[in-house]
Amino acid sequence: MTTIDRAEANDSGILVWMSDKAQPLELSWIWVRDHSEDPTSLDPVNRQREVDTFSLDRTSMAKSVDLVDGRVQVEWTDGSPTSLLSSGLLSSLSPAAPMARPWRSPSELEVEFVPFDEVMHTNAGLRRWLEAIGRNGFGLVSGVPTDQASAQSLASRIGYVRRTIFGDMWTLSSEVVEHADSAYGSATLEPHTDGCYSHDGPGMQMFACSERTGTGGESVMVDGFAAADVLRSMDPDSFDLLTRVSVPGHYIEAGIHLQASRPTITLHADGSIRQVTFNNYDRSPFLLPAAEMAAWYNAYSAFHELLVDEASWWTHRLEPGDALMFDNWRCLHGRLAYTGTRVFHGCYVNHEDLESRLRVTA
Ligand SMILES: [Fe+2]
Structure with a gap:
């Protein structure tokens, strides 16, 4: 468990040494007051801020800084309530090691089917499924009863099913x-x-999968984050262009015309990849100045070439009772041609609900 080793004031705030870090955290006075965990500043249950950030005196200074019961305790010269900072709060400031393990070949994957009953009835089974999704971008379950309600209850182990124009649960078949x-x-x-x-x-x-006859129809997964990383190292200009050019997509049927737009690759503030958006079927018309348009087609095609490299595909023929849950912001999905009957129950779940379930499932 991470603990606070030492805390001392300097001119602009506090330096705090944590047991798992060589370098101290630098906390400015206003940050300390804004993040105090005393009950007048923070609701202890839902962690919602009670302190009025905007009325805090941004020039206030500490009278004393001490370590008391493992927490940093700060008394203020202006008589404001004592500020308290716990090791839990301070250790949460360091980003956790990323769970995702990018893969460019199915040989890099450890794939397992977690039995439906274990996912439904044990936290350990659920956790195995969630960790596979976090690590590989997809996770598999076996032994799922083939009715729609069972598929929905499986998805609901992660979060509520997201309702769209296709309904909440939908049936996918030819x-x-x-x-x-x-x-x-x-x-x-x-x-x-x-x-x-x-x-x-x-x-x-x-x-x-609820019904399956005939041949082919393997499901395809490809890790879009890994492909984007390859593009970034191979062709940084193309990568950069795909992070800057917003590409529209549309869905059109009678009475419906949905449209939205975002770059093919979006990044977090630290430069890591947040989301890949790539659907050439649904791309709607847009225009750039001629030279930039040509560069965009080159960049988009270079990324496409990485995505359709079959050596980078995980392919698997799902059979009745098999379920595949995947991160639609990271893994692209495809399908090989098929004959016969191929019926899936499908649904969407929000990304934040997966993240939440991972945080709360021990
Ligand atoms: Fe699709």
């Missing part, structure tokens, strides 16, 4: 005719992400 989408056919589908036409593209997607 027999479904109410949606004029390329997904509802039997031809090969190139790797893509869903919901390019949503401003907040669905974070997670699940397919639970």
Whole structure:
């Protein structure tokens, strides 16, 4: 467990040495007052801020800084309530090691099917499934009863099913005719992400197989983060262009015209990849100045080439009882052509609900 070793004041705030870090944290006075965990500043249950940040005196100074019961305790010269900072608060400031392990070949993956009953009835089983999704971008469950309600209850172990124009749970098969989408056919589908036409593209997607006959129809997963990392090192200018050019996507059927736009690769503030959005089927018209347009096609094609490199695909034929949940912000999904019957229950779940479930499932 991380503990606070030492805390001392300097001119602008406090230096705090944590047991797991060589360098001290530098906390300015205003930050300390804004983050105090005393009960007048922070609700201890929901961790919502009670202190009025904007009325704090941003020039106030500490009278004393001490370590008391493992916490930093700060008394103020202006008589404000004593500020308290715990080791839990301070250790949460260091980003956790990323769970994601980018993969460019299925040989780099450790893939397991977690039994449905274990996911549904034990935290350990749920945790195994969640960690696989966090690590590989997708996770598998076996033995799922083939009715739609069971598929929905499986998805609900992570979070509520997100309702869209397709409903909450939907059926994916070549027999479904109410949606004029390329997904509802039997031809090969190139790797893509869903919901390019949503401003907040669905974070997670699940397919639970309920019927299967015939040949082919393997599901394809490709790690978009790993492909983007390769592009970044191979062709930094193209990578940069794909992070800057916003690409629109649309979904059109009778009475519906959804459209949204975002760069193919979006980044966190620290430069790490946040989301990949790539669906050439759904891309809607946009125009750049001619030279930049040409450069964009080159960049987009270079990324596409990485995504369709079959050596980087994990392919698997899902059978009745198998469910695949994947991170739609990271892994692109595709399908090989098939014959016969191939019926999936599908749904979307929000990304933040996966993250939340990971935080609360021991
Ligand atoms: Fe799709």
